[in-house]
Amino acid sequence: MMELRDLYRDVIVDHNRNPRNAGRLEQADHEAHGDNPLCGDQLDITLQMEGDVIHDIRHQGRGCAISTASASLMSEAVKGKSRQEVENLFEQVHAMLTQANGPVPTELGKLAALAGVREFPARVKCASLCWHTLNAALAGQGRTISTE
Amino acid sequence: MLDVAKIRAEFPILARKIRNRPLVYLDSAASAQRPRAVIEAISGYYEQHHSNVHRGVHTLSQEATELFEGAREKVRRFLNAATHREIVFVRGTTEAINLVAQSWGSSQLGPGDEVLITWLEHHANIVPWQQACARTGATLRVIPIDRRGVVDQQAFREMLGPRTRMLAISHVSNALGTVLPVREMVAAARELGVTTLVDGAQGVPHGPVDVQDLGCDFYCFSGHKLYGPTGIGVLYAREAVLEHMPPWQGGGDMILNVSFEGTTYNELPYRFEAGTPNIAGAVGLGAAIDWFCALDHHAVAAHEAMLLAHATERLQQVPGLTLVGTAPGKASVVSFTIDGIHPHDLGTILDGEGVAIRTGHHCAMPVMKFFDLPATARASFAVYNTTAEVDALIDALGVAREMLG
Numbered sequence: 085m086m087e088l089r090d091l092y093r094d095v096i097v098d099h100n101r102n103p104r105n106a107g108r109l110e111q112a113d114h115e116a117h118g119d120n121p122l123c124g125d126q127l128d129i130t131l132q133m134e135g136d137v138i139h140d141i142r143h144q145g146r147g148c149a150i151s152t153a154s155a156s157l158m159s160e161a162v163k164g165k166s167r168q169e170v171e172n173l174f175e176q177v178h179a180m181l182t183q184a185n186g187p188v189p190t191e192l193g194k195l196a197a198l199a200g201v202r203e204f205p206a207r208v209k210c211a212s213l214c215w216h217t218l219n220a221a222l223a224g225q226g227r228t229i230s231t232e
Numbered sequence: 233m234l235d236v237a238k239i240r241a242e243f244p245i246l247a248r249k250i251r252n253r254p255l256v257y258l259d260s261a262a263s264a265q266r267p268r269a270v271i272e273a274i275s276g277y278y279e280q281h282h283s284n285v286h287r288g289v290h291t292l293s294q295e296a297t298e299l300f301e302g303a304r305e306k307v308r309r310f311l312n313a314a315t316h317r318e319i320v321f322v323r324g325t326t327e328a329i330n331l332v333a334q335s336w337g338s339s340q341l342g343p344g345d346e347v348l349i350t351w352l353e354h355h356a357n358i359v360p361w362q363q364a365c366a367r368t369g370a371t372l373r374v375i376p377i378d379r380r381g382v383v384d385q386q387a388f389r390e391m392l393g394p395r396t397r398m399l400a401i402s403h404v405s406n407a408l409g410t411v412l413p414v415r416e417m418v419a420a421a422r423e424l425g426v427t428t429l430v431d432g433a434q435g436v437p438h439g440p441v442d443v444q445d446l447g448c449d450f451y452c453f454s455g456h457k458l459y460g461p462t463g464i465g466v467l468y469a470r471e472a473v474l475e476h477m478p479p480w481q482g483g484g485d486m487i488l489n490v491s492f493e494g495t496t497y498n499e500l501p502y503r504f505e506a507g508t509p510n511i512a513g514a515v516g517l518g519a520a521i522d523w524f525c526a527l528d529h530h531a532v533a534a535h536e537a538m539l540l541a542h543a544t545e546r547l548q549q550v551p552g553l554t555l556v557g558t559a560p561g562k563a564s565v566v567s568f569t570i571d572g573i574h575p576h577d578l579g580t581i582l583d584g585e586g587v588a589i590r591t592g593h594h595c596a597m598p599v600m601k602f603f604d605l606p607a608t609a610r611a612s613f614a615v616y617n618t619t620a621e622v623d624a625l626i627d628a629l630g631v632a633r634e635m636l637g
Binding site: 091097 | 574575606
């Protein structure tokens with residue numbers, strides 16, 4: 085049985101206490117709002133693009149430690165990445181969160197701290213909300229996305 | 233004194249280990265566990281007596297019918313309803329309220345009419361009325377609460393008026409544990425000829441209910457919160473009201489005669505029970521009522537009050553903890569938040585300690601919004617819980633604070 089310390093690793097606890105890139109970009113050219121109706125988690129992602137690349141990103145919302153840390157880790161990971169690179173990263177994160185025994189790719193870096201979430205199916209949506217919201221922002225839909 | 237050790241021994245699931253620790257089940261307000269008597273009544277029914285009801289002339293069909301109708305009689309006695317015609321079996325409280333909102337609502341509500349509910353309601357006593365109002369042009373009005381989670385009685389008296397057609401209120405708030413002054417509110421409504429519904433999902437598990445004494449027209453509850461099966465519940469409806477309500481679902485069992493020219497509906501309560509019912513569920517509910525009624529209810533009330541007092545006292549000593557819902561005379565439910573720790577993280581960490589609590593909005597989002605919270609953690613106490621389990625909850629909260637605080 086997995087220990088809770090594997091879910092709430094130091095990296096997660098740290099990013100929950102001190103989320104990186106928190107807030108809103110006033111000069112955002114892309115944004116989206118995400119809801120997880122089951123938890124009441126809410127998240128706003130604002131982006132500034134430079135051509136095809138995420139120049140800057142902020143996240144702001146309220147949610148559990150997993151969702152806050154995931155948004156914080158994601159914001160660090162995607163800054164300076166192209167749309168295609170973000171898409172590839174999302175695929176890998178999604179696989180890590182949902183595939184029970186798959187290997188965790190080394191290129192995920194600090195995002196690998198979220199691997200423990202897959203042992204807690206009720207919490208997977210907490211970790212993935214920010215990614216779905218980022219996708220919606222990149223797609224420029226400008227509408228609310230929901231995990232449900 | 234309640235012999236809690238003896239009671240616990242009757243609940244097989246309480247012997248379970250969760251993550252290598254003894255289960256501490258503090259989520260009975262979401263769904264209680266079942267004593268062996270209920271489990272055996274259900275399996276005994278399937279092993280010995282099952283067939284369809286109200287149809288066959290063969291032995292099994294007669295036995296199944298007797299068991300099913302016997303369960304109805306147990307419910308009637310449990311609620312002190314005047315006749316079995318007032319006891320409609322449904323899937324649960326939610327379906328009971330939907331039945332009333334659709335059948336009674338569509339025939340009795342119109343533009344200018346008002347439906348009164350409180351701010352404390354579960355979504356099951358909000359959404360069906362919103363839908364009924366949307367269909368009929370009636371207006372939904374909400375009686376406010378104060379910071380303790382107490383329904384504002386003065387506002388209620390002011391809102392109650394000639395336009396009010398329905399007062400639909402919880403007996404006990406699921407999110408906060410507030411016990412509403414149902415008898416007084418119903419009496420005030422009846423004086424003006426207002427029809428009344430009481431959502432008793434959280435009411436019946438704490439003690440017997442006398443619907444004639446309460447004076448309400450409708451009372452609803454779910455089997456699974458009363459130590460019975462899921463998928464079975466009860467709508468009590470005063471006969472004088474029910475007999476004027478149109479059927480809400482058509483099908484078998486709810487008819488006397490069907491032809492393509494027209495259909496004659498069955499008598500009460502069968503007119504409201506289309507299709508093969510949850511027979512095993514009703515039998516299990518009957519067994520749960522027998523089991524529950526054999527307990528000393530003064531001892532049950534004293535035990536639950538003791539657990540609530542112990543939990544309240546110990547929780548107030550946890551740094552950063554805020555109790556949400558502090559009404560006097562609450563049912564054995566404590567909702568709370570802890571600074572810096574989201575309820576969902578609490579729920580996961582407590583589960584790691586074997587402690588099962590509910591976290592989230594408790595299907596009462598307006599209550600959460602009132603307190604400006606996305607969610608709370610909620611521990612609820614039933615007959616089988618102990619002070620040692622309350623202490624286990626407090627210890628587990630310490631683990632959570634150490635991990636995330």
